[in-house]
Amino acid sequence: MTAVDYNDLRDFIGLVESMGDLKRVDGASADFELGAITEVAAGLPACPALLFDQIPGLRPGHRVFTNATVSTRRAALALGIDPTLPPLEVLKAWKSRRVELKPLDPVSVKDAAFLENSQFGDQVDLSVFPCPIWHKRDGGPYIGSGSLVITKDPDEGWVNAAIYRVQVHGPNRVTIQFDHKGRHGAMISRKYWDRGQPCPVAIVNGQDPALFIAGFEYLPERQSEYAFAGAIKQAPIETFALPVTGLPVPARAEIILEGMLLPFDQDNLPEGPFGEFTGYYAADRRPAPVMDVQAVHYRSNPILLGSPPLKPPRFHFGIPFRAASIWANLEACGVADVVGAWQHVSQLMTVIAIKQRYAGHAKRAGLIAAANSYMGRIVVVVDEDVDPSNLADVMWAVTTRAEPSEDVDIVRNAWSSSLDPRLSMEDRNAGRTSNSKMIIDACIPFELLGSYPPTSALSVEEAQAVRRRWPDILA
Template sequence: MAASYEDLRDFISAVEKIGALRHVRGADAHLELGAITEVAAGKQDGPALLFDEIKGYAKGFRIFTNSTVQSRRAALALGIDPALSPLQQLKEWKQRRSGLSMIEPVAAKEVLFLQNSQRGDAVDLSVFPTPVWHQKDGGPYIGSGSLVIMRDPDTGWINASIYRVQVHGKNRVTVQFDHTGRHGNMIAQKYWDRGQSCPVAVVGGIDPALFISGFEYLPEGKSEYAFAGAIKGRAIEIADGPVTGLPIPARAEIILEGHLLSAKDITLPEGPFGEFTGYYAADKRPAPVMDVSAVHYRNDPILLGSPPMKPPRFHFGLPFRAAGIWSDLENAGVTDVQGCWQHVSQLMTVVSLQQRYDGHAKRAGLIAAANSYMGRLVVVVDEDVDPSNLADVMWAVTTRCEPSENVDIIRNAWSSALDPRISPEDKLRGVTSHSKMIINACKPFSWRHDYPPSSALSIEEALEIERKWGDVIR
């Protein structure tokens, strides 16, 4: 099954059909809109939100938030049956992802983003509601879930990834690269090294397939558009931006076209911006400046807002990085993995497996730890524990793990400058690594058959009862 929406509006309609959309009128883009988003995202089955009549802005200039924070909408975005259990959904995505065939974008017949344009001196970003999302943010962000499009000047390769975009005036924004290895930064640098500014388009109001693609780690030279096409099972329709000639999804909502100026000549202080860890771990920092020379937008445009929020709220309700680790385990030859999951917005990884030999669980834990970005905690559980169920995972930790025997600490491992627990002194010295704890919460292999048996139903037995008696006990 592939995802079947045409564009963001179409996805919003699909969300409304499953009863998961709420309309919010009269909110203030300064903090209030972000606060409503955060509270809704924190609810068990929290809805997606479509804001209109935003205080001080024209009716029809809308913002859509919490698009895919919840697993049912994440499944809808991927085209996966939402009736499956979350772990089955992730398993299906893992299987599909490894066999996806790329679908190259095609030229659009109709270019919806050109319905309205501002050019040159008429460019004025202040007509668009741009939220200040969290209280200590350095300013308003038009890009919290927008694609940044650039073309490699040597190869013509188009990169389209998500980087945050702060507004600094009516025709100036900054684009923030977390580190110099970001494809956008590598491409911009090539132009700057030749004494040129880098043509760039910021695309706001994209559908979830483009969002997922812009978020995925695709290798250099690979097209995020082709990957988004693969998710949808159908080519993304693109059209050239009139100013930059960059290919832009024709059904996107709001487009900024212009040039990213050489960071050698000019930067502006960017941030701080509330991060996905739930902290401000990085201060205001210099970021490259984009001069906006044209803005295009659809009638009644919808900006996709995807601010980072305190965990467990996360941009995407299925932990697709965990699907990557699950594949990594299988590719490394670790058999009998029943599932892999991430909690706390990717900061905790859980692997569930059926132990076949002594050391099996540790082998899986070490691989998962090596590939867990910023995650301090890795837990390995037996096959009777659903890794997506945090309460079950903690039950296993508290009843099967003897801390003096089953906990390992791995030092100097993969984290980032956004890690709130790396000290300011260490950060100044360039330290971006941390330690990781691997908890083996499996029954000890050598006496697993003598372990006190569980009094609870198995996952299958419980599901069977749900099927038969669910309506009565719900």
């Protein structure tokens, strides 16, 4: 385990560049070209992080940073884990550390980096910032694809800092899409609206990776994302109370919007469509609440952190957090000798590796994993000699150890989402969002463990030892 060694997004970009992982791009248009470059780069074997500048129509120095944590190396760097570790070891390290994290409350400071420049009232003009149209069929420009939306519960005072998408509709108007009424931001907003009041809100653009991670983690109600990010960094997040709303925001962020989220029944605008993480447009335009942006604050030469959903297997983070949760769930249920877990295709395919101890061991692990696999249609269980993070290894096991007529089970009416592109229109309109899940037992049959043809391949441990011995050759 290494320490998190960045204070803000600019520090992190410097670390990424020192690793040789950064590419600078000048002259790309914010209208789809910037997003297209991001998508193609994310599909490269050695996916680079990208820093866009000289964007047509914008002042030089107003930049966009994308693919920040798409690779395993940069995801590990963001978490304070050794970036030279193999992917499965990074996930294992995070799984262990996640259990031990102790929330660290933020501290209030009296100055903020983003106060270098401010606009108030009629001065507010969001067109001075990069607001990309990420995908060619998106409904408009989005300043918020990896941005934090800050709200504060009016009764209990707890602060929610989660990632919701933010579409720009004019110089001082944006919409915030909460996806569904169960999101904490939506619940807090509703409390204000039920009293006939607008909801104070702030949008944080260009936060550091620990805050980005905290923003997409599913934390329980009333648990602070700031405290979670502080735990990752092992240092408290510095926050500053904004002049208009009084909301606490990260003092080292790049661009801050603050204002009021108007009651939905008083003002709303059609939002979207927006390309989803499945690689499809799963929903048409739909009404979303409008934020009246009353003030903007930003650092000189600001950087927007862009994290648009992309066609799988491209994903916003280089290790699958939900795989770590499923791994922990398996252990909590008493499933012995789980040696690894991973998710492929943007978490839509789950792989569990076990050391078989008894007949039915693999089936038990597969059923539990399927029950905890959000939206996924495929669960594969493999033996301990298969690296679940390596899709080629997994398919080797599927094609040489699984007999389709015997080792495939289908679970029907399982956990899915309205984002599932395979849902029929009838089911979607009725609110039915379940799907089926296929469980493939790609383990050597338990009764044949002693007689199955021996493999010629290196074990996972042997392969890791070779990588450690020859890092320059096999990096």
